[in-house]
Amino acid sequence: MTIALPLLTEDGTACCGTVAGGALESEQAERIARVFKALGDPTRVKLLSLIGGSDTGEMCICDLTDPVGLAQPTVSHHMKQLVEAGLATREQRGKWAYFRVVDGALQNAARTLLPE
Amino acid sequence: MTIALPLLTEDGTACCGTVAGGALESEQAERIARVFKALGDPTRVKLLSLIGGSDTGEMCICDLTDPVGLAQPTVSHHMKQLVEAGLATREQRGKWAYFRVVDGALQNAARTLLPE
Numbered sequence: 546m547t548i549a550l551p552l553l554t555e556d557g558t559a560c561c562g563t564v565a566g567g568a569l570e571s572e573q574a575e576r577i578a579r580v581f582k583a584l585g586d587p588t589r590v591k592l593l594s595l596i597g598g599s600d601t602g603e604m605c606i607c608d609l610t611d612p613v614g615l616a617q618p619t620v621s622h623h624m625k626q627l628v629e630a631g632l633a634t635r636e637q638r639g640k641w642a643y644f645r646v647v648d649g650a651l652q653n654a655a656r657t658l659l660p661e
Numbered sequence: 662m663t664i665a666l667p668l669l670t671e672d673g674t675a676c677c678g679t680v681a682g683g684a685l686e687s688e689q690a691e692r693i694a695r696v697f698k699a700l701g702d703p704t705r706v707k708l709l710s711l712i713g714g715s716d717t718g719e720m721c722i723c724d725l726t727d728p729v730g731l732a733q734p735t736v737s738h739h740m741k742q743l744v745e746a747g748l749a750t751r752e753q754r755g756k757w758a759y760f761r762v763v764d765g766a767l768q769n770a771a772r773t774l775l776p777e
Contacts, residue, residue, distance in 0.1 A: 582701030587690040594685045595776045630712040655771045659713045
């Protein structure tokens with residue numbers, strides 16, 4: 546009996562060889578792309594920068610609308626994408642949601658892609 | 662005569678105050694978002710990682726197709742987006758295009774957004 550061994554892995558990347566050796570695994574590449582995709586929008590770049598640069602490291606949704614000049618539902622939608630990408634955390638306190646930057650999430654994605 | 666002073670700058674960000682102090686300028690946010698948008702795709706994440714991790718720091722388009730399992734025109738299209746975002750450079754040598762990672766481009770974008 547002969548068994549056909551696949552030369553390609555299920556995700557379509559080559560199974561081995563020097564050229565493929567430097568490539569990220571597909572799952573890892575998808576995870577990293579999700580992080581960067583969330584930051585592929587100038588409003589979300591501004592929002593994350595605002596929160597990261599705030600004195601307490603935390604910002605209320607109520608203080609994020611004015612600096613980006615957008616209504617709260619729109620800002621909430623943008624913040625949801627940043628939270629889902631693992632770049633920010635959300636905590637509901639009474640009426641308002643508060644957001645923090647996840648330490649190292651962006652830098653880790655950048656370093657996994659291109660180690661310094 | 663009274664003059665109405667705008668409380669908002671033309672790009673919609675607040676002109677001043679502690680909350681707005683941490684925000685990036687719109688132009689800067691757009692530049693950063695362009696860099697990250699180019700990496701919001703797992704194939705482009707893989708391509709940049711492959712080039713950055715190669716022994717010579719340079720890769721021929723002819724060696725990039727197999728590892729990502731895509732045809733050359735598709736890979737060329739992805740590489741064009743990485744070049745336009747300032748993440749890679751392209752050099753034509755005879756028949757083939759060769760690509761290099763632009764040192765520090767990704768890390769600079771990440772650090773401008775969130776200084777470490």
